[in-house]
Amino acid sequence: MGGDGATWNRFAQSLIRRGRRVIVPDLRGHGRSGRAADYSFATFADDLEALLDRLRLTRVDLVGHSLGGHTATLVAQRRGDAVRKLVVEEAPLPLRPGDPPPVLGGAPSPRELLHALSSIVRHPRAAWAFDRSMTAPALTQFRTPDPAWWSALASVTADVLLVVGGLTGMVDRERLAAAVAGLPRSRVVAVDSGHSVHRDRFEEFRTAVEPFLDGL
Secondary structure (H helix, E strand, O other): OOOOHHHHHHHHHHHHHOOOOOOOOOOOOOOOOOOOOOOOHHHHHHHHHHHHHHOOOOOEEEEEEOHHHHHHHHHHHHOOOOEEEEEEEOOOOOOOOOOOOOOOOOOOOHHHHHHHHHHHHHOHHHHHHOOHHHHHHHHHHHOOOOHHHHHHHHHOOOEEEEEEOOOOOOOOHHHHHHHHHHOOOEEEEEOOOOOOHHHHOHHHHHHHHHHHHHOO
């Protein structure tokens, strides 16, 4: 949340030099995309699926960060035949039934505030275009148990790379282990970074992700 496609420019150019076709959409309420009345996670996935259909893309690799990473997992769950490789960078994992509720309720955590402030400093144009009305519903959804997401992990047929940051990241390690156990073809790369690995530790991100996308 709060970023736009421009944060991917450096990585996109690197992939293009390797002969890849790269499409960088802004999620609804971000960057150049319009604001919306509905910011449910399902609608973000609906938009991405509609883009695949509009461009007649039948086989893709998806790379997503944070909310974008979660959106990518939903599409991979829905369209196992279309998603070949899935890279999920620092996407907060949904609560499982029985997980303790967050202490902060609906307020942003210190880690989330740190990331938001750093995003405003580094990408002021994107922060200006961001629809802040999505913040509360997005945090609520991440902090509400989602058993359907967990049960649908087994339907993901893509190879999955989970990129996680360090102590100031937002991925719960216990739920990460559960997600890996539920994904048939997955592995984890940990980088000593904050929430934005591709932004703050670009070379480490690129070195991990490009060979994965190449199939090595």
